[in-house]
Amino acid sequence: METTDLIFRIVLIVVIFAISLVVAMYSTYAERKVAAFFQDRIGPNRAGPWGILQPLADGGKMFLKEEIIPTNATGFLFIVGPSLAILTACIGSAVIPWGSAIQIGGHTFDLQVTDINVGVLYIFGVVSLGVYGIMIGGWASNNKYSLLGAIRAASQNISYEISMGLSIIALLMLTGTLSLKEIAEQQHGFHWNVWRQPLGFILFLVCAFAETNRSPFDLPECETELVGGYHTEYSSMKLGFYLFAEYINMFISSAVMATLYWGSYNYPGMDWVAAQVGPTIAPLIGVVVLFGKIFFSIFFFMWVRWTIPRFRYDQLMDLGWKILIPLAIANIVLTGVGSTLLTHFGY
Amino acid sequence: MESLSNKRKVLEVKPLNFLERAYLPAIVGGLSTTMKHFFKKPVTISYPEEKREFSENFRGMHSLKRDEDGKERCTACGLCALSCPAEAITMTAAERQKGEEHLYREEKYAAVYEINMLRCIFCGLCEEACPKEAIYLDGDIVPADYLRKDFIYGKDKLVEAPLNQ
Numbered sequence: 287m288e289t290t291d292l293i294f295r296i297v298l299i300v301v302i303f304a305i306s307l308v309v310a311m312y313s314t315y316a317e318r319k320v321a322a323f324f325q326d327r328i329g330p331n332r333a334g335p336w337g338i339l340q341p342l343a344d345g346g347k348m349f350l351k352e353e354i355i356p357t358n359a360t361g362f363l364f365i366v367g368p369s370l371a372i373l374t375a376c377i378g379s380a381v382i383p384w385g386s387a388i389q390i391g392g393h394t395f396d397l398q399v400t401d402i403n404v405g406v407l408y409i410f411g412v413v414s415l416g417v418y419g420i421m422i423g424g425w426a427s428n429n430k431y432s433l434l435g436a437i438r439a440a441s442q443n444i445s446y447e448i449s450m451g452l453s454i455i456a457l458l459m460l461t462g463t464l465s466l467k468e469i470a471e472q473q474h475g476f477h478w479n480v481w482r483q484p485l486g487f488i489l490f491l492v493c494a495f496a497e498t499n500r501s502p503f504d505l506p507e508c509e510t511e512l513v514g515g516y517h518t519e520y521s522s523m524k525l526g527f528y529l530f531a532e533y534i535n536m537f538i539s540s541a542v543m544a545t546l547y548w549g550s551y552n553y554p555g556m557d558w559v560a561a562q563v564g565p566t567i568a569p570l571i572g573v574v575v576l577f578g579k580i581f582f583s584i585f586f587f588m589w590v591r592w593t594i595p596r597f598r599y600d601q602l603m604d605l606g607w608k609i610l611i612p613l614a615i616a617n618i619v620l621t622g623v624g625s626t627l628l629t630h631f632g633y
Numbered sequence: 634m635e636s637l638s639n640k641r642k643v644l645e646v647k648p649l650n651f652l653e654r655a656y657l658p659a660i661v662g663g664l665s666t667t668m669k670h671f672f673k674k675p676v677t678i679s680y681p682e683e684k685r686e687f688s689e690n691f692r693g694m695h696s697l698k699r700d701e702d703g704k705e706r707c708t709a710c711g712l713c714a715l716s717c718p719a720e721a722i723t724m725t726a727a728e729r730q731k732g733e734e735h736l737y738r739e740e741k742y743a744a745v746y747e748i749n750m751l752r753c754i755f756c757g758l759c760e761e762a763c764p765k766e767a768i769y770l771d772g773d774i775v776p777a778d779y780l781r782k783d784f785i786y787g788k789d790k791l792v793e794a795p796l797n798q
Contacts (some may be wrong), residue, residue, distance in 0.1 A: 324667045328677040488657075593667045594660060 294395045302379050302399065310533035311341040317588050324592040348526035356519050360426040367423025368527035374416040375534035381405040382541050383467045385551045385573040389565040397569060398467055405466035406454060409542055413497055417443040420506065424516035435515030439506035442496055445606040450493035452614035453486045456621040457546060470550035478549035485617045487547045489610055494543060498535045501591040505599055540583035544576060551576040692755045694772030695748055696793050700738055703796035706767035709743035713759035713768055721752035722759060746791060750775045750784040
């Protein structure tokens with residue numbers, strides 16, 4: 287690896303890390319604003335113009351709160367829980383291609399930290415690890431509500447990972463690769479995967495909601511039943527990490543969704559634009575397009591949160607096991623039969 | 634039995650059809666409802682900058698009135714304090730001295746008049762009890778403060794501004 291390439295990688299890692307933190311930070315602000323607009327209110331508007339310094343104020347508050355570790359909690363694991371939650375949330379962004387290769391001064395750089403050939407599996411691995419943060423935190427709290435919340439989170443995530451994996455299999459049958467970079471390149475122009483896998487996308491979307499513990503599947507932190515859920519005993523920045531991890535997860539799963547189904551950095555007429563502005567600016571426009579898709583997706587997460595009431599736990603399990611998994615399997619069969627027939631008749 | 638009001642409606646409980654069970658059309662309907670609200674004008678009144686219009690008989694902070702010559706109306710008879718169900722009012726009476734005729738209407742006046750705004754329930758009974766029409770609850774909302782002692786309002790806060798100013 288050349289030195290310039292290495293420097294570019296390091297810069298890219300730092301930039302992506304900073305961007306995911308800033309996006310997560312401002313997601314908390316956006317969530318409150320969006321919630322307010324959906325409820326005919328104004329939302330936070332006191333800290334800075336239009337309240338844009340609100341996330342900083344919240345963060346400052348979190349840091350200054352008293353740090354409480356319960357006497358009967360398992361001290362070490364109690365700290366590991368939130369650390370793991372935020373760690374796994376942050377490392378997911380490593381394999382996402384943020385744009386096509388960019389040319390700066392005769393060098394060509396990939397706008398991706400690393401292109402491993404099992405990118406999709408890596409994302410799945412990281413997402414599965416995410417539940418450990420919640421499990422360990424809930425267990426170490428030594429509180430029955432925390433434990434119940436953690437158990438809910440674990441069983442919910444495991445159930446929905448199955449149908450998520452199955453919905454991805456149908457997509458992978460079409461793409462023939464696990465590398466996210468290649469999947470992004472295949473969707474050049476307007477050949478987005480969502481046109482070929484509409485059912486798969488809906489399944490993936492529902493599972494993404496469940497995986498990120500977002501409403502209507504936010505049962506792990508059900509106040510009426512579980513006090514605070516898995517983070518009942520947490521305070522100060524450790525609580526902040528849990529809440530923050532949720533928003534980073536939302537950002538990463540939006541990015542994955544955009545990459546897998548909504549054409550990543552591709553948009554109609556991108557060849558024409560690339561011919562006009564050259565190989566340095568064109569990928570940057572692609573990055574902007576990708577972020578537009580991601581932001582819309584985050585907005586959709588919030589939109590759903592303020593629309594749909596929470597599921598009951600047995601309904602959640604019914605939906606996961608009795609509806610989503612059979613549908614995902616049917617989707618695989620349909621995709622297989624369809625693609626075989628299409629190749630057979632020469633399309 | 635026959636319904637008297639003709640308002641009774643017999644509900645038929647039908648099993649859900651496929652679209653209803655699929656749940657997605659209902660979600661789309663819900664999303665469009667919330668989207669309509671997204672573009673509605675917010676109903677919020679940003680309180681300290683903007684104020685909601687009060688009704689005419691709104692009871693807010695008390696004010697001690699002056700008569701048409703700018704003299705204080707209150708004679709410290711104590712009826713307001715007596716009528717107060719929350720016991721929020723106290724006062725000390727004093728005799729009017731020579732040369733104070735332009736300040737106080739009667740020979741007796743309230744040297745100290747205090748209302749504890751944390752005790753006050755804004756019922757308006759003091760208003761009704763006052764024989765001199767000296768006290769009215771026609772002010773604003775009592776503002777927030779940090780210390781309990783600052784909620785005991787004296788004459789400096791209660792008495793109306795003099796006429797000639």
